[in-house]
Amino acid sequence: MKIVTYNVNGLRQRITQFGSLRNLLNSFDADIICLQETKLRRQEVTADLVMADGYESFFSCTRTSDKGRTGYSGVATFCRVKSAFSSEEVALPLAAEEGFTGLIGNSLAGKNELPFFMEGLLGFSNEELLSVDSEGRCIITDHGHFVLFNLYGPRADSDDTERIQFKRNFFTILQKRWESLLYQGRKIFVVGDLNIAPQAIDRCEAGPDFENDEFRRWFRSMLLENGGQFFDVFRAKHPDRKEAYTCWPQNTGAEVFNFGTRIDHILCARSCLHVADDLEGHDFIRCHVKECDILTQYKRCKPGSNMSAQRWKEGRSIKLEGSDHAPVYVTLHEIPNLSQHSTPPLSARYVPMVRGLQQTLVSVLTKRRVSEQMRSCKMSGLPTDEDIVTGSTCERVKGSFDNSECDVLSSQDSETNLESNEQSGSSSQEAVPSVSSGIEYDKVVPGKSNRSKKKARSSQCSQLSLMSFFKKSTNVDNVVKDSRTDIQAESSQLDHYSNEASTVANQTGSSEQYELRTDVCEEASEFTDDSKRKESNNVALLEWQRIQQLMQNSIPLCKGHKEPCIARVVKKQGPNFGRRFYVCARAEGPASNPEANCGYFKWATSKSKN
Amino acid sequence: MLELRLVQGSLLKKVLEAIKELVNDANFDCSASGFSLQAMDSSHVALVALLLRSEGFEHYRCDRNLSMGMNLNNMSKMLKCAGNDDIITIKADDGSDTVTFMFESPTQDKISDFEMKLMDIDSEHLGIPEAEYHAIVRMPSAEFARICKDLSSIGDTVVISVTKEGVKFSTRGDIGAANIVCRQNTTVDKPEEATVVEMNEPVSLTFALRYMNSFTKATPLSNTVTISLSNELPVVVEYKIAEMGYVRFYLAPKIEEDEEETKPEV
Numbered sequence: 018m019k020i021v022t023y024n025v026n027g028l029r030q031r032i033t034q035f036g037s038l039r040n041l042l043n044s045f046d047a048d049i050i051c052l053q054e055t056k057l058r059r060q061e062v063t064a065d066l067v068m069a070d071g072y073e074s075f076f077s078c079t080r081t082s083d084k085g086r087t088g089y090s091g092v093a094t095f096c097r098v099k100s101a102f103s104s105e106e107v108a109l110p111l112a113a114e115e116g117f118t119g120l121i122g123n124s125l126a127g128k129n130e131l132p133f134f135m136e137g138l139l140g141f142s143n144e145e146l147l148s149v150d151s152e153g154r155c156i157i158t159d160h161g162h163f164v165l166f167n168l169y170g171p172r173a174d175s176d177d178t179e180r181i182q183f184k185r186n187f188f189t190i191l192q193k194r195w196e197s198l199l200y201q202g203r204k205i206f207v208v209g210d211l212n213i214a215p216q217a218i219d220r221c222e223a224g225p226d227f228e229n230d231e232f233r234r235w236f237r238s239m240l241l242e243n244g245g246q247f248f249d250v251f252r253a254k255h256p257d258r259k260e261a262y263t264c265w266p267q268n269t270g271a272e273v274f275n276f277g278t279r280i281d282h283i284l285c286a287r288s289c290l291h292v293a294d295d296l297e298g299h300d301f302i303r304c305h306v307k308e309c310d311i312l313t314q315y316k317r318c319k320p321g322s323n324m325s326a327q328r329w330k331e332g333r334s335i336k337l338e339g340s341d342h343a344p345v346y347v348t349l350h351e352i353p354n355l356s357q358h359s360t361p362p363l364s365a366r367y368v369p370m371v372r373g374l375q376q377t378l379v380s381v382l383t384k385r386r387v388s389e390q391m392r393s394c395k396m397s398g399l400p401t402d403e404d405i406v407t408g409s410t411c412e413r414v415k416g417s418f419d420n421s422e423c424d425v426l427s428s429q430d431s432e433t434n435l436e437s438n439e440q441s442g443s444s445s446q447e448a449v450p451s452v453s454s455g456i457e458y459d460k461v462v463p464g465k466s467n468r469s470k471k472k473a474r475s476s477q478c479s480q481l482s483l484m485s486f487f488k489k490s491t492n493v494d495n496v497v498k499d500s501r502t503d504i505q506a507e508s509s510q511l512d513h514y515s516n517e518a519s520t521v522a523n524q525t526g527s528s529e530q531y532e533l534r535t536d537v538c539e540e541a542s543e544f545t546d547d548s549k550r551k552e553s554n555n556v557a558l559l560e561w562q563r564i565q566q567l568m569q570n571s572i573p574l575c576k577g578h579k580e581p582c583i584a585r586v587v588k589k590q591g592p593n594f595g596r597r598f599y600v601c602a603r604a605e606g607p608a609s610n611p612e613a614n615c616g617y618f619k620w621a622t623s624k625s626k627n
Numbered sequence: 628m629l630e631l632r633l634v635q636g637s638l639l640k641k642v643l644e645a646i647k648e649l650v651n652d653a654n655f656d657c658s659a660s661g662f663s664l665q666a667m668d669s670s671h672v673a674l675v676a677l678l679l680r681s682e683g684f685e686h687y688r689c690d691r692n693l694s695m696g697m698n699l700n701n702m703s704k705m706l707k708c709a710g711n712d713d714i715i716t717i718k719a720d721d722g723s724d725t726v727t728f729m730f731e732s733p734t735q736d737k738i739s740d741f742e743m744k745l746m747d748i749d750s751e752h753l754g755i756p757e758a759e760y761h762a763i764v765r766m767p768s769a770e771f772a773r774i775c776k777d778l779s780s781i782g783d784t785v786v787i788s789v790t791k792e793g794v795k796f797s798t799r800g801d802i803g804a805a806n807i808v809c810r811q812n813t814t815v816d817k818p819e820e821a822t823v824v825e826m827n828e829p830v831s832l833t834f835a836l837r838y839m840n841s842f843t844k845a846t847p848l849s850n851t852v853t854i855s856l857s858n859e860l861p862v863v864v865e866y867k868i869a870e871m872g873y874v875r876f877y878l879a880p881k882i883e884e885d886e887e888e889t890k891p892e893v
Contacts, residue, residue, distance in 0.1 A: 553757075553758070553759065554857075554859075556756060557756040557757065557758030557759075557860065558758075558859055560754065560755075561756065561758075561860060561861060563753075564674075564753045564754075564755065565879070567751055568667055568672075569671060571667075571671060571751070572671050583670070584651075584669035584670060585669075586669075595651075595698065595700060595701075597651050597669065621652075
């Protein structure tokens with residue numbers, strides 16, 4: 018059994034990247050897939066966003082529109098099942114619940130649990146309880162052997178007291194719920210983007226106070242080694258692995274130097290599923306966890322790719338597709354089947370807004386075609402694929418309107434032949450989508466669509482600096498060219514000088530340059546028979562060259578690499594709002610690496626007079 | 628002492644809308660001949676030059692040359708408070724830290740004063756040379772804006788090629804390619820609807836659409852736009868301001884670069 022957690026940073030975008038939701042889900046080859054930050058608006062949820070053949074899905078969207086947050090947050094859990102009804106699969110939940118306070122409805126908390134749980138929440142008002150559940154941050158699915166929390170933990174800026182309080186409430190109430198479940202003897206899995214890096218090892222260049230943060234302390238207090246109830250599964254499997262991160266801020270180019278944090282976690286409660294008298298030496302990790310790791314191949318920037326620090330330049334020169342997070346997975350073994358059960362009412366298939374998956378004509382026809390092909394292959398020996406397609410299209414279209422029963426029968430027929438071994442167990446009362454699409458099941462290579470894009474864009478352009486532009490076009494005539502090279506040597510000296518000198522000196526310096534150049538130009542033209550027009554154009558050319566030099570020189574160079582900075586504007590409200598400044602153009606990385614952002618900062622010279 | 632009275636105040640509003648996206652803050656230079664500005668965008672790739680000649684103002688008093696640093700966003704905020712048919716007067720005292728914008732409604736029954744803090748901005752004046760261009764295209768400004776907008780939904784860059792027949796704008800992107808050809812067309816009812824191509828030599832140059840789209844923010848200033856191209860020079864995109872002057876944008880072309888894209892192969 019494999020469980021994956023992935024902060025998708027916009028489900029729509031990932032679906033576009035992979036071509037379809039099913040391709041995205043299949044790429045993990047996992048039984049339970051928990052996605053965070055789907056950023057779907059409740060009223061925009063359609064079947065193609067939350068339903069995929071072969072998966073049962075449960076989703077939660079934000080319910081508030083505070084601060085204009087509509088397409089924000091949101092989690093979804095996808096369970097790969099052969100059948101959603103009367104199934105014994107562990108991946109198919111027995112019950113599912115949105116939020117964890119039990120107040121939103123469709124609560125799975127039984128009569129026994131809720132009162133006990135509510136007792137611990139006496140300090141909270143109803144509004145506070147509702148508010149932690151109103152942002153689409155949690156889906157709980159009960160898989161019998163364990164209860165799975167798919168969580169998206171709130172992020173709070175260090176100076177946003179209101180949000181910090183929210184975050185505090187969120188985790189306090191969550192903890193109560195966990196305690197209540199554990200008290201009942203349930204096992205718990207917690208997966209998701211918690212927005213907490215528990216230890217210094219989980220964060221690039223953690224400061225000395227890093228571990229003192231209240232939420233990091235809370236997180237660690239949940240762990241077994243500190244008297245809590247949970248394993249941090251990744252850490253338990255890889256206690257010493259450094260630089261294992263799952264999230265890299267996009268705006269600083271942190272991916273280039275793997276300058277990230279580990280905030281996507283898989284936690285599990287201690288005890289294993291074994292029933293024996295002597296459970297000495299048993300625990301969940303030892304008994305059931307095979308592997309747990311980060312799927313770095315989903316990173317936008319992979320090690321060894323040619324995205325160097327120099328080329329990053331605020332991400333402008335390159336376009337990267339993908340989330341700013343990487344998925345984390347865990348594989349389990351020795352998880353026995355459950356007794357027969359059916360999908361819980363929270364399933365997306367019962368949500369009125371998305372119920373009734375509208376099939377397209379093409380998908381209907383393709384499905385039939387595949388089954389037809391299989392049948393006729395068997396019957397007629399070796400016809401080519403094309404023959405079948407053309408031969409059977411009319412027949413199929415006709416049949417699809419008046420003889421659907423027959424069609425279903427025939428398609429089932431052929432499929433049972435195909436994968437008779439696999440399917441013998443699953444009852445096909447309902448034509449569950451996963452059944453009918455068995456043939457298309459080959460693992461889709463994600464990024465396939467990317468490859469074609471890559472080609473289309475292979476001839477990219479880079480913004481030409483005026484300097485290089487002029488250097489290239491020095492073929493006006495030889496004399497001018499020769500004399501210009503001299504001047505260029507001189508002028509670069511001058512430049513060097515003027516860089517160090519004050520602005521005034523710079524100005525005089527460059528005007529000297531200009532005079533020199535025009536002189537040479539005039540001289541040069543004496544040797545040639547060219548018209549006045551050409552002469553004036555040469556002047557313009559040289560003049561532009563000077564302008565470009567001035568423009569370039571007026572961008573400050575960063576301390577670390579002597580490279581031109583990039584300009585930014587203060588976006589944060591405050592006394593400096595709207596002010597322009599320059600920073601090193603390179604991607605952020607560890608301070609020890611001289612190739613990384615050198616931290617250079619300089620205000621643009623403009624400032625308010627008063 | 629500076630006092631510039633502009634009856635058609637909406638002009639100044641449009642000028643600000645035209646350049647504030649490209650330029651953050653800039654020095655406005657006032658001399659006896661006119662009110663002008665020259666500034667670079669933050670990446671120092673594009674240049675803007677604005678000129679409003681003194682003759683275009685109803686009243687123009689500038690005792691001595693004065694350079695006023697302004698944050699264009701703040702200036703635009705203030706000018707947005709002026710009505711479209713208001714008369715705008717710009718006033719500043721010598722050595723003052725502020726500039727005053729006075730708005731008078733056409734009926735003179737409402738007069739507003741907005742005072743804005745000035746800024747210290749280091750900038751060098753670049754003497755932009757006059758030059759002869761290989762090709763000059765004049766076309767309806769709205770048409771040009773539409774082309775840039777349309778192409779930017781497909782690609783990042785535009786190739787502008789001028790031949791005798793006309794001017795071609797083309798782009799290429801993930802989803803496909805686009806070509807738009809505008810033929811020379813002078814047989815129109817209104818002269819501003821004409822597309823005129825003057826060509827000495829054919830040219831074909833590539834530009835970043837990001838900048839072109841910023842330039843087209845000046846479209847409301849003029850019905851026509853003039854694009855001057857030369858293989859050796861930056862392109863000039865000029866919007867004339869009726870009887871007063873111009874806004875000109877300068878941009879260096881991009882060069883083709885065959886480079887493998889860095890794409891994750893998940």
